[in-house]
Amino acid sequence: QSIKDFSPAKCGVEMTKGNCLLVFRQSSKKIMGSIKSKIESLLFISAKPMTVKQLANLIKSEAKEIQVAGDELIEDYKAKLGGIQVIKEGVKYQMVSAPTNARLIQGFIKDETTGELTRPSLEALTIIAYRGPISKINLDRIRGVNCALILRNLLLRGLIEAKNDKKKGETYYTVSLDFIRFLGINDIKDLPEYERLHQDDTLDKMLKEAEVMAVDN
Incomplete structure (x- = not known):
């Protein structure tokens, strides 16, 4: 649902202009909180x-609403004075550690x-070596956990x-050339049993089952 979907007519003819405005504000606040x-x-x-x-594409909201909500989120985290902050660079948002903890994080x-x-x-x-290129979503499904920190590492x-x-x-992930060189091979296909494991349909079946479960839920 988007804020633009709200119509004063939905308030009902029996409501006063002031009450209708209050309903609109409450509805807008709820929608923005969800975004x-x-x-x-x-x-x-x-x-x-x-x-x-x-x-906007993932949340199914207007770009303007994303910007407003994103900017509010930045201020919310600033007010918390916690160890996590949300920053904005151009049209990009990112969650980062607080600058005050920079030395700790670097260590x-x-x-x-x-x-x-x-x-x-x-x-x-x-x-990743045997099934790459692979997306984070599929990697998460195979391992059953969020792999964001592992991928970052x-x-x-x-x-x-x-x-x-x-x-x-x-975004799709593959092993790097440095990793291949470190293993002492010339091509990722030189890994033991690469052809069999790369084409093994066991993982594909697991992913399809996970997708079905996600849709059902």
Whole structure:
């Protein structure tokens, strides 16, 4: 639902102009709150900035409403004085850590990018290697968890690459050339049993079942 869908006629002829205005304001506030909530969720799971157009298409709202809600969200986070902020650069919004915690975050990232890969990261990297190019949504469905932080870590390490498919509006991930060189092979197809695992329909069946469940819910 969009704010533009509201019509004073829906208030009813028995209502006064003042009451009708109050209903409109309450309805607008509720709709805007819903849009802000959706923007917040999308920014949280996204590993990169999202444009107004992307958010509008996903939320099914007008671009102007996205901008208003996005700007309000920025002010909301500023008022909280917490460890997370929402920033805006041009027409892009992104959820980031607070500048006051920059040194702490830099130390954490250094440890994350120089230490050994965790088991979840290795699992995600293996799936990307054998099933790439793969979207984040499908990777999430295969692993059963949100892989945003794992993807970010693998990108920082230079182990994977992200490519945006403008037609589908999705980002697809593949292993990087550096990762292939690190393994000592010339092509990703040189991985053990690559052809069999790359074409294995088990994961495809899992994805189709997950899509059906998502539609039913």
